[in-house]
Amino acid sequence: MTGRFxxxxxxxxxxxxxxVVGAGPIGLAIAWRCAARGLRxxxxxxxxxxxxxxxxxxxxxxxxxxxxxxxxxxxxxLASAARWPEFAAELAEATGAEIGYRTExxxxxxxxxxxxxxxxxxxxxxxxxxxxxxxxRPSELRDREPAxxxxxxxxxxxxxxxxxxxxxxxxxxxxxAQRAGAVLVPQAVxxxxxxxxxxxxxxxxxxxxxxxxxxxRPVKGQILRLRAPDGGAPGFRHVIRGYADGEPxxxxxxxxxxxxLGATVEERxxxxxxxGAVQRLLRAGxxxxxxxxEYDLVEAIAGLRPGTPDNAPILGPLPGRPDVLAATGxxxxxxxxxxxxxDLIADLVLTGVPDPLLAPFGPERFPAGATAGSGAAGSGAAGSGxxxxTMEGDRWS
Amino acid sequence: MTGRFxxxxxxxxxxxxxxVVGAGPIGLAIAWRCAARGLRxxxxxxxxxxxxxxxxxxxxxxxxxxxxxxxxxxxxxLASAARWPEFAAELAEATGAEIGYRTExxxxxxxxxxxxxxxxxxxxxxxxxxxxxxxxRPSELRDREPAxxxxxxxxxxxxxxxxxxxxxxxxxxxxxAQRAGAVLVPQAVxxxxxxxxxxxxxxxxxxxxxxxxxxxRPVKGQILRLRAPDGGAPGFRHVIRGYADGEPxxxxxxxxxxxxLGATVEERxxxxxxxGAVQRLLRAGxxxxxxxxEYDLVEAIAGLRPGTPDNAPILGPLPGRPDVLAATGxxxxxxxxxxxxxDLIADLVLTGVPDPLLAPFGPERFPAGATAGSGAAGSGAAGSGxxxxTMEGDRWS
Numbered sequence: 001m002t003g004r005f006x007x008x009x010x011x012x013x014x015x016x017x018x019x020v021v022g023a024g025p026i027g028l029a030i031a032w033r034c035a036a037r038g039l040r041x042x043x044x045x046x047x048x049x050x051x052x053x054x055x056x057x058x059x060x061x062x063x064x065x066x067x068x069x070x071x072x073x074x075x076x077x078l079a080s081a082a083r084w085p086e087f088a089a090e091l092a093e094a095t096g097a098e099i100g101y102r103t104e105x106x107x108x109x110x111x112x113x114x115x116x117x118x119x120x121x122x123x124x125x126x127x128x129x130x131x132x133x134x135x136x137r138p139s140e141l142r143d144r145e146p147a148x149x150x151x152x153x154x155x156x157x158x159x160x161x162x163x164x165x166x167x168x169x170x171x172x173x174x175x176x177a178q179r180a181g182a183v184l185v186p187q188a189v190x191x192x193x194x195x196x197x198x199x200x201x202x203x204x205x206x207x208x209x210x211x212x213x214x215x216x217r218p219v220k221g222q223i224l225r226l227r228a229p230d231g232g233a234p235g236f237r238h239v240i241r242g243y244a245d246g247e248p249x250x251x252x253x254x255x256x257x258x259x260x261l262g263a264t265v266e267e268r269x270x271x272x273x274x275x276g277a278v279q280r281l282l283r284a285g286x287x288x289x290x291x292x293x294e295y296d297l298v299e300a301i302a303g304l305r306p307g308t309p310d311n312a313p314i315l316g317p318l319p320g321r322p323d324v325l326a327a328t329g330x331x332x333x334x335x336x337x338x339x340x341x342x343d344l345i346a347d348l349v350l351t352g353v354p355d356p357l358l359a360p361f362g363p364e365r366f367p368a369g370a371t372a373g374s375g376a377a378g379s380g381a382a383g384s385g386x387x388x389x390t391m392e393g394d395r396w397s
Numbered sequence: 398m399t400g401r402f403x404x405x406x407x408x409x410x411x412x413x414x415x416x417v418v419g420a421g422p423i424g425l426a427i428a429w430r431c432a433a434r435g436l437r438x439x440x441x442x443x444x445x446x447x448x449x450x451x452x453x454x455x456x457x458x459x460x461x462x463x464x465x466x467x468x469x470x471x472x473x474x475l476a477s478a479a480r481w482p483e484f485a486a487e488l489a490e491a492t493g494a495e496i497g498y499r500t501e502x503x504x505x506x507x508x509x510x511x512x513x514x515x516x517x518x519x520x521x522x523x524x525x526x527x528x529x530x531x532x533x534r535p536s537e538l539r540d541r542e543p544a545x546x547x548x549x550x551x552x553x554x555x556x557x558x559x560x561x562x563x564x565x566x567x568x569x570x571x572x573x574a575q576r577a578g579a580v581l582v583p584q585a586v587x588x589x590x591x592x593x594x595x596x597x598x599x600x601x602x603x604x605x606x607x608x609x610x611x612x613x614r615p616v617k618g619q620i621l622r623l624r625a626p627d628g629g630a631p632g633f634r635h636v637i638r639g640y641a642d643g644e645p646x647x648x649x650x651x652x653x654x655x656x657x658l659g660a661t662v663e664e665r666x667x668x669x670x671x672x673g674a675v676q677r678l679l680r681a682g683x684x685x686x687x688x689x690x691e692y693d694l695v696e697a698i699a700g701l702r703p704g705t706p707d708n709a710p711i712l713g714p715l716p717g718r719p720d721v722l723a724a725t726g727x728x729x730x731x732x733x734x735x736x737x738x739x740d741l742i743a744d745l746v747l748t749g750v751p752d753p754l755l756a757p758f759g760p761e762r763f764p765a766g767a768t769a770g771s772g773a774a775g776s777g778a779a780g781s782g783x784x785x786x787t788m789e790g791d792r793w794s
Contacts, residue, residue, distance in 0.1 A: 226672050261672075275623050275658075276690025279679035282672050293673025297697060 018349055019197035020182075021189045021211065023048030025166065026327050026334060028173035029342035032094075034349055035180035039339030043177065044185045044195060051205045052334060055223055055259040055303030057252045058085055060336045063131045063158040064241050065107050067122070072131065072360045073312040077333060079357065080340035087339035094179060097172035100165030100254060106239040107145060109134075109155035111287055115243035116153040123156050129377045132160050138157035147235040149290050155242070163252055166335055173338075192324060197283040199349050201325045205306040205389050208328035213364050214314055216329050218269040218304035222277040223262035224285075225299035226292060234259050235291050244284035251285060251292075254310065259295060261285045264302075269396075271302040307331045309366065315341060316354055316362035323347070326363050413439040415746055416594035417579075418586045418608065420445035422563065423724055423731060424600030425570035426739035427660065429491075431746055432577035436578060440574065441582045448602045449731060452620055452700030454649045454657040455563045457733045460528045460555040461503050461638050464519070470709040470758045471526065474730060477737035481559065484736035491495035491576060494569035497562030497651060503636040504542060505530075506552035509686055512640035513550040520553050529557055530746055544632040546687050552639070560636050561650055563732055570735075589721060596746050598712060598722045601701040605725035611711055612763050613726050615666040615701035619674040621682075622696035631656050632688050641681035648682055648689075656692060658682045661699075662729075668699040704728045706763065712738060713751055713759035720775035722746070723760050 006027050018034045020027045023045035035041045059065075062077035088101040108123065110116030126133045134157045141155040142148060148155075178184065189195055189204070192211055227236045234253035241250040252260040264277045278300055286293045307383045308314055308329035318324045329344050330337050344355050354362075415431045417424045420442030432438045456462075459474035485498040505520065507513030523530045531554045538552040539545060545552075576582065586592055586601070589608055599605050606613045631650035638647040649657040661674045675697055683690045705711055705726035713719045724742050727734050731780045741752050753761075 021721075224672075229669075272693045273695075274690065275621075275679050275692045275694045276683060278694050279676060279683055279690065282676035283680065286673060286676055293671065293676065295672045296669045297672045297675050298670075300694060300697075 014040060016040045016183075018042070018199050018201060019044060019195040020201045020203055021045075021195065022051070022202070022204035022207065023174065023184065024051045024053045024203065025163060025170055025173055025338045026178050026207055026299070026330060026341050027201070028170065029338045030201055030203060030327060030345045031182040032173060032177040032180055033342045033346035035177060035182040037346060037350060039349065041177070041182040042185050042197065043354070044184055044187060044189045044190045046186050048174055048184065052303045052305050053166045053170055055218060055221060055301050056335055057223065057250065057262050058100070058164045058166045058169070058335050059106070059161065059239055059250065059252060060163055061106055061158070061161040061239070061241070063126055063161050064108055065333070066126045066129060066131055068125055070311060071129075073310075073333075076312070076340065076357065076361065077336055078131075080337045081162070083339040083343065084164070088164070091172050091176055094176040095172050097168065098211070099168045099172050101162065102164075102255070103162045104237045104239070105157055105159040106161035106241060107136075107141065107150065107157055108289060109141065109152050109240060109242035111149070111152055111242060111244040115246065118243055119154075119156070131158075133158055135195040135264060142347075144370060145236045145238060147289055147291050148240075149288055152288060161235050161239065162286070164335060165254060169335065169338075199323055199325060201327055201349070203327040204335075205328060205330075206304050208306065208314075208326065212318060212324070212326060214318075214326055214328065214363055215309055216306045216314065217267075217308075219307035219331065220266040220268045220270065220302055221263040221305055221332075222273055222281070222300070222302045223260060224281055224297060225276065225301075226259040226261055226295040227298050228257040228259065229294055229296065229389070231257060233257055236289065240288065242288050244287045245309055247280055247284040249281060249284035249288065251289060259292065261292070269304065271304065273300045273302050305331050305334075313337060313341065313361055314363050315344065316348070316358050316364075319364050322352075358392065411437060412435045413580075413594040414593040415439070415596050415598060416441060417598045417600055418442075418592065419448070419599070419601035419604065420571065420595065421448045421450045421583065421602055421731070422446075422567055422570055422735045423644060423727060423738050424598070425567065425574050426735045427598055427600060427742045428579040429574040429577055430739045431745035432579040434743060434747060436746065437573070439582050439592070439594065440579055440583060441586045443583050443585045444448040445571055449618075449700045449702050450563045450567055452618060452698050453563045453732055454589050454620065454647065454659050455497070455566070455732050456503070456558065456636055456647065456649060457560055458465075458503055458555070458558040458636070458638070459733060460523055460530060460558050461505055462730070463523045463526060463528055465522055466525070470707075470730075473709070473737065473754065473758065474632065474733055475528075477734045478557070478559070480736035480740065481561070481733070485561070488569050488573055491573040492569045494572060496565045498559065499652070500559045501562075501581070501634045501636070502554055502556040503558035503638060504538065504552050504554055506538065506545065506549050506637060506685060508546070508549055508639060508641040510550055513644065515640055516551075516553070520745045528555075530555055542633045542635060542637065543697040544686055544688055545637075546685055549639070549685060558636065561732060562781035564652060564697060565730065565734075572648065596720055598724055598742060600724040602725060602727075602731075603701050605711075605723065609715060609721070609723060611715075611723055611725065611760055613703045613704055613711065614664075614705075616704035616728065617663040617665045617667065617699055618660040618702055618729075619663075619670055619678070619681065619697070619699045620657060621675065621678055621694060622698075623656040623658055623692040624695050625654040625656070626691055626693065628654060630654055633686065634675060634702060637685060639685050644677055644681040646678060646681035646685065648686060656689065658689070666701065668701065670697045670699050702728050702731075702780060709758055710734060710738065711760050712741065712743070712757060713755050713761075715760050719749075
């Protein structure tokens, strides 16, 4: 259909090689990579960066997030995290922007002995995969982060799990994409036929469901932003992830004094902030790091992650539509997966040949009927199947 | 001094009989009452209603707030609460505005047996004063409010303790005052000599300290506003006050679905919202009324109550300055004390003779040197003395 009925917008300029639907970090990074290779790129979004990335904490945690039953996803997370240092350097060179990329590493902790037992089970799994997880004695834990509660029973270090600030990343990527020649079109795309390009990339997060019928569903996350008192820096340097009386929680310190405390994982499509979730997050956070009680609470916000049946992203051409590439379903991993998604999708656009890394993540892994065409699908359209279903209700991360 | 050097603003219109400094509920109600009696009134405030009243819950609770050692204050609270029905009716007649005046009464509860023991000690004191406090069996409590947590050990009803919505009250009072002829001057008053009138009324809340050297100090209160889900009404009708594991807390339901959950009492002059306070408020609220966990958290805000050494307001002429009347220091009681403050101060302006009810609350009760003149005083200038000092740190109300 595209090309036969050019949209009014295409009549007054050259038809783009690539139309990217969605100006979150995924869409902007793909646009940047494509434009930098000489392609004509248009990015369609009425509100760039207003989706899940505006809520995201920005942990780059392939190790701490290596969960049972997600081995292929873990491989992709590791491969993308490995690209982050160079990606951040290139972005800094292209824009001069600060994106809050920090490499102090991640401490994983357990508050009670039950929490620690659960954490140790996971650390053993992660070590079994050969990942860098170093258990620490309580004294070593406190040497690294003296602000941790005395109650914290134990922890481990994941030194290669880093962080970036998504609210700095998105404008930097936008600048990079535009400097490389990509054009931002501030309009919503309701149907794939609204855009006209040789290749269309659907990087619309939860919006991908309605555009493609892919089984992408909203997974609500509530998150808090705190600020250290009196303009100071937070009293800790590592990203801290842990269980506190069974509640999974993370704390991400920023240089400017901000601390991100998150997050719920809820199978709901709304973005209301609820009293119970805020209470549980604060309780867990303060239990792990008591000084948080004195921090200012500056924001409570909820966002919708683009979840998929197997928690892994959907990357590659739609079945029967080689001109439409999915780059969505990144769920809780959109920030860490930004570099590899951009590289692999840009390669695919240029060469038409998918990188072997993409093989496990194509749209075709979901049952026929859930992946076809450009019809509208309900936002709750969760397909069944997928190789590695997991329980998410017990994870706040 | 005033009158000898008229301010520029007074040169282009008739000199007012009364200049009210501060357009919170106290100042506006005084202005309304004075203007309604034919006086020329100017109310000076760059931001009407932006002080403590914007944060206040609006409980009219002379019974539940009858504390040990505050017998004179309790008398004033009772006398003012008794005027509230007529005051609300007059205001409705003058403006047609809805101010959320509700008469379902207040339930006082204790979560644990320790909480209940503490509450019962207070109820016995209140009953000893002859106040209407009716202890309820747990079954009676649940008949009245089925949403209360099963853990709640016991309670009592204060049927005459009502509520009003301060965010509706202030604009209604503003309309009433203006319709009666009062003029709003949207400018800050930094010195008493900035205004020119026969009588100046200082109703500036915490700002009274700098204008008068009265021992008014800011007492920080943090408060939350929740909202019942899906646009419904809250699942309870009474104001609920209680202790939850030692934490004093109140819950005020509004017809539009709002629930006010408060409040901290902190000897601090800042208005930051802290993680620890929000956590404790939510924990206490959810423990008493579990369904709150599902409510939206729509606002977390802090305000500064104008506290005094004896927790009672300061009402009457400054020593040696019969032309300057204080109407400040209402601390946690500004809303309930609005009618009587307005009536008594308007009477005093008109007649020059103080009502005997004012006798215990004059500025002269504080030591000389803390009450004089119009010099500036630090906001933390808490005078010593006053007949009935109390501990406030253990009250969140």
